[in-house]
Amino acid sequence: MSTNTPNRGYTYPGSGDHDRLWEWFQELALDIDTDIDAIVKMAVIKLVQQAAQSLANGVGAPITFGAGSEEIITHPAFHSTSVNNSRVTPTIPGLYVCSAAVSLFTSSAVTNFWAAVAKNGVAVQPLIRHNPAATSTSKGNQAVATVACNGTTDYIEAWGNQTSGGALNTQASGGVNSVLEVRYLRPLP
Amino acid sequence: MWTQLTENRWTMDDTDRHLLLKTGTRYVELHGHTVHVYTGPTEVANPSWPLGDPALYDPDAPPVTVWQRTDIREDLVNVSDEEAFTALAEVQ
Numbered sequence: 001m002s003t004n005t006p007n008r009g010y011t012y013p014g015s016g017d018h019d020r021l022w023e024w025f026q027e028l029a030l031d032i033d034t035d036i037d038a039i040v041k042m043a044v045i046k047l048v049q050q051a052a053q054s055l056a057n058g059v060g061a062p063i064t065f066g067a068g069s070e071e072i073i074t075h076p077a078f079h080s081t082s083v084n085n086s087r088v089t090p091t092i093p094g095l096y097v098c099s100a101a102v103s104l105f106t107s108s109a110v111t112n113f114w115a116a117v118a119k120n121g122v123a124v125q126p127l128i129r130h131n132p133a134a135t136s137t138s139k140g141n142q143a144v145a146t147v148a149c150n151g152t153t154d155y156i157e158a159w160g161n162q163t164s165g166g167a168l169n170t171q172a173s174g175g176v177n178s179v180l181e182v183r184y185l186r187p188l189p
Numbered sequence: 190m191w192t193q194l195t196e197n198r199w200t201m202d203d204t205d206r207h208l209l210l211k212t213g214t215r216y217v218e219l220h221g222h223t224v225h226v227y228t229g230p231t232e233v234a235n236p237s238w239p240l241g242d243p244a245l246y247d248p249d250a251p252p253v254t255v256w257q258r259t260d261i262r263e264d265l266v267n268v269s270d271e272e273a274f275t276a277l278a279e280v281q
Contacts, residue, residue, distance in 0.1 A: 052221075053223075054205070054220040054221055054222075054223035054225070054259075056218070056225035056227070056256045056259055057218075057225070057227075057240050057241070057254070057256070058240075058241065058252050058254070058255075058256060059256035061259070105204075109190070109243050110243065111243040111244060111246040112243070112246050112248065129248075131246075163241075163243050163246050164243050165190070165191070165238045165240055165241060165242060165243040166191065166201055166207065166209070166218065166220070166240055167207070167218055167220035167223065167225050169204070169205065169220075169221070
């Protein structure tokens with residue numbers, strides 16, 4: 001009588017299963033192959049913003065990732081550069097480690113600047129906020145969070161918020177860009 | 190810092206064209222090809238900072254102006270400032 005391993009459910013024969021043993025080995029090999037394949041091909045998405053984006057004053061907004069932004073995309077179904085291009089929508093359920101780095105254009109008026117990973121349009125903790133010094137340089141802020149995704153509708157974004165008394169562009173040149181990274185960590189608990 | 194052009198118009202020195210039109214409690218900002226819409230007070234407290242003085246930012250206080258929405262308006266990139274202000278007045 002066959003038995004299944006407790007964690008991954010691999011099937012192995014019992015002591016009385018003498019017939020067609022090769023079939024048991026084949027099933028076991030295929031199951032292991034599927035698992036190992038999923039591990040070595042884990043999803044990694046890295047989006048780098050290539051076009052400056054105007055951020056309104058005093059409100060969190062999703063960072064957009066249009067043409068040319070997909071620096072690393074192991075799973076193309078997760079992101080589109082044209083439709084809802086701020087979003088990474090994993091098609092594999094699981095826990096994802098996400099990093100949201102937001103870069104602002106030169107301004108001496110920014111008194112509040114935060115960055116966060118957002119799930120389904122809501123910023124998740126940690127929300128990293130600081131009050132930049134009044135110097136005319138570009139500014140960066142980064143938040144890292146682990147997010148559970150259902151593999152269908154849940155989506156991840158990088159959000160930025162700036163208060164400078166008016167709209168302000170993101171920095172998207174000179175090697176200073178906003179970046180969203182999403183990495184598969186493990187199946188849902 | 191904003192420069193007030195008329196009672197309800199402002200401009201800001203920026204790499205992209207940056208205009209602001211106030212109509213009643215409605216503030217419409219053109220920044221490059223992007224239009225941001227806010228609501229705010231009828232009277233502007235500080236004409237240099239009609240959307241709120243960033244130096245007075247208080248995370249625990251209600252914002253001076255509240256963002257409503259953002260639209261991409263590529264059609265406004267190449268029009269004159271006067272035409273842009275006219276278009277901003279028509280933003281719903």
